[in-house]
Amino acid sequence: MSRAGAGQSGSFALSLAQFAEQAKEAIDASLREIVIELGSSVIRMSPVGNPEIWAANVAHRAKNKAEADAYDEHVEVRNVITSLTPSNFTRNGNLKRGVKYAKPLTKAERVQNFNVNGLVSGKDYIGGRFRGNWMFSIGSPDNTTTEEVDPSGRKSTARIVDGAIEFRAGDTAYITNSLPYAIPLEFGHSSQSPNGMVRVTVARFQQLVLEAIERNKL
Structure with a gap:
């Protein structure tokens, strides 16, 4: 009586080797x-x-921004005084010739005139x-x-x-x-x-x- 699988060899060992290799590759x-x-x-x-966040530059920009803000506050006060001065207006309620409201700083002027984005350290960093x-x-x-x-x-x-x-x-x-x-x-x-x-x-x-x-x- 012949036994099932007689004469065959190597297939089981081969599958184990293949699995081991696959496992090794998966681990790697x-x-x-x-x-x-x-x-x-x-x-x-x-x-x-980032020089923008360096302490010296933060302090420098804060100082410049405060000066720009102070300028704008002065403009605002000046314009309030102008608006509350009757002699500045005609009978029709318009500003007389030569009387003007002062203008606050534009973004460009804050940068150019007050250097609000300036750096004192790390300019070329x-x-x-x-x-x-x-x-x-x-x-x-x-x-x-x-x-x-x-x-x-x-x-x-x-x-x-x-x-x-x-x-x-x-x-x-x-x-x-x-x-x-x-x-x-x-x-x-x-x-x-x-x-x-x-x-x-x-x-x-x-x-x-x-x-x-x-x-x-x-």
Whole structure:
């Protein structure tokens, strides 16, 4: 009596090997997605230097705005006095020739005459160097820095995406920013990211892992 399947071999082992390979690829894909999202997160939250919000410039603009406002208040008072002075009007109630109401400042005049949008610091400053200094490496940290600015974060993101292609389960990945002011920025020095970048991203780590696993599950 012959037994079912006699003479056949290898098919079961082959399917296990195929499943194992698929599982390994799914794990690696999940890990790469996690790494890329971690990097993208810290880049997105990285503050870009903005002279408009620097304390010296805020104070300068506030002083100039106050002077412009005071001018307009003076104009308003002058016009009230003009309107309350009977000798300024004809019998028909029109202003006499040569008598005019003063005009408040236009937006252009506030800028040109009172410099309400002026800067006293960072006039030629271009932000984005911190955002452009996120590095990716496998095995050991990359502590290099670059002078290149990257306000959009595209170059740093591309650097992490390109590096993550080589990342595999068992590897150690590093996402670093070695500029000297990275630590102060992480701990609240910037009003743009008062809670930091790395700490906020780490707090979302478990959620990122679960989402990546769901996308790549077999």
